[in-house]
Amino acid sequence: MTAVAVLGLGAMGLPTATRLAGEFTVSAFDVSAARRELAAAAGVRPAGDPAAAVTAGGIVLLAVRDEAQVREALFGTDGAAAALGEGGLVVLTSTIGPDAARTLAAELAGSGIALVDAPVSGGPARAGAGDLLIVVGAAAEPLARARPVLDRLASTLAVVGERPGDGQAMKTVNQLLAGVHIAAAAEAVALARAFGLDAETVVATLSAGAAGSFMLADRGPRMAQAYGEHADEVEVRSRLDIFVKDMGIVTDAGRAARVPLPLAAAAQQLYLLGHTAGMDARDDSSVVTLLSPPGSAPTDPTEG
Numbered sequence: 537m538t539a540v541a542v543l544g545l546g547a548m549g550l551p552t553a554t555r556l557a558g559e560f561t562v563s564a565f566d567v568s569a570a571r572r573e574l575a576a577a578a579g580v581r582p583a584g585d586p587a588a589a590v591t592a593g594g595i596v597l598l599a600v601r602d603e604a605q606v607r608e609a610l611f612g613t614d615g616a617a618a619a620l621g622e623g624g625l626v627v628l629t630s631t632i633g634p635d636a637a638r639t640l641a642a643e644l645a646g647s648g649i650a651l652v653d654a655p656v657s658g659g660p661a662r663a664g665a666g667d668l669l670i671v672v673g674a675a676a677e678p679l680a681r682a683r684p685v686l687d688r689l690a691s692t693l694a695v696v697g698e699r700p701g702d703g704q705a706m707k708t709v710n711q712l713l714a715g716v717h718i719a720a721a722a723e724a725v726a727l728a729r730a731f732g733l734d735a736e737t738v739v740a741t742l743s744a745g746a747a748g749s750f751m752l753a754d755r756g757p758r759m760a761q762a763y764g765e766h767a768d769e770v771e772v773r774s775r776l777d778i779f780v781k782d783m784g785i786v787t788d789a790g791r792a793a794r795v796p797l798p799l800a801a802a803a804q805q806l807y808l809l810g811h812t813a814g815m816d817a818r819d820d821s822s823v824v825t826l827l828s829p830p831g832s833a834p835t836d837p838t839e840g
C-alpha cells in the first residue's frame with residue numbers, strides 16, 4: 537500500500553487522515569498529543585515529529601493552517617522535507633496563496649521534491665466522507681502520482697492549471713465567495729432578529745429559496761444556536777481565524793491584480809473585528825454576534 541504522511545490533524549487534517557487510512561498506510565503528526573491519539577484510534581500511525589511520519593521518497597500531505605505552519609512542518613526542526621528527500625511528493629491542501637505556493641514549489645524542487653498544489657473546500661464532514669472539492673495546479677507526472685490520494689478525498693477534482701499556484705488562485709476566488717456569503721448570512725440573521733423574527737425559522741425558510749446559499753444553510757443553524765439556550769455549545773467546524781487569514785489572501789491578491797474587491801474588503805473587516813474581540817478559536821458563524829449581540833433586545837426598524 538502507498539505510504540502517506542499527513543501533517544496537521546486539525547479540523548480538516550484528522551478526517552482527511554482517517555479517510556485515507558481506509559485505503560493507504562497512513563502516518564501523521566500534529567503538535568497536539570490529543571489529536572495524535574484520536575488519529576491512532578482511527579487506524580493512523582502517530583509520529584512524534586514531521587520527519588518521523590515520512591517515508592523516504594513517499595508522499596506528504598499538508599493539512600495545516602497557514603504558510604508559517606507549512607514551512608515549519610517541512611523545513612523546521614525535524615522537518616519533513618529532509619526526510620522525504622529526492623523523489624518525494626508534497627500535496628499541499630492548505631490555503632496559503634498563489635505566490636507562497638510557487639515559492640514553496642521552487643524550494644522543494646531544489647531538493648528533488650515535487651509539489652502538487654491541491655487546496656480543498658467542503659469542511660470536516662465532507663473530508664471524512666470523501667466529498668471535498670479539490671482544485672489542483674500541478675504538472676502531469678506528480679499529479680498522476682497524487683491522483684489516488686486526491687480521488688479518495690474528492691467528489692469533485694478540478695485540474696485548473698499545470699503549475700503550483702494555480703490551485704491556490706482558484707481557492708482564493710472560492711474563499712472570496714465563501715467569506716462574503718458568511719458575512720451576508722450574518723447580516724441577514726442580525727436584521728431578522730431586529731424584526732423580532734425567530735432565527736431558526738429565518739434560516740430554514742431562506743435556505744429553501746432563491747436567497748439560499750451553502751453558507752447560509754451550513755452556518756445559519758449555528759448562527760441561530762448562538763441565541764438559544766445552548767449558545768455555549770456551538771460546534772467549531774471552521775475557526776474564525778481561518779477567514780481572517782483567507783480574506784487577507786483575497787484582498788492582497790485583488791490589490792496585486794489591480795482588481796477592486798469592495799465586498800471582500802467589507803467582509804474582511806467583520807472577521808478582523810472578530811479577531812480583535814478574541815474570537816479566533818470560535819466557529820466563524822459567531823461573527824453574527826458582532827452585529828447582533830445575544831443580550832440585545834429586538835428593535836423593529838419598521839416602527840416609528
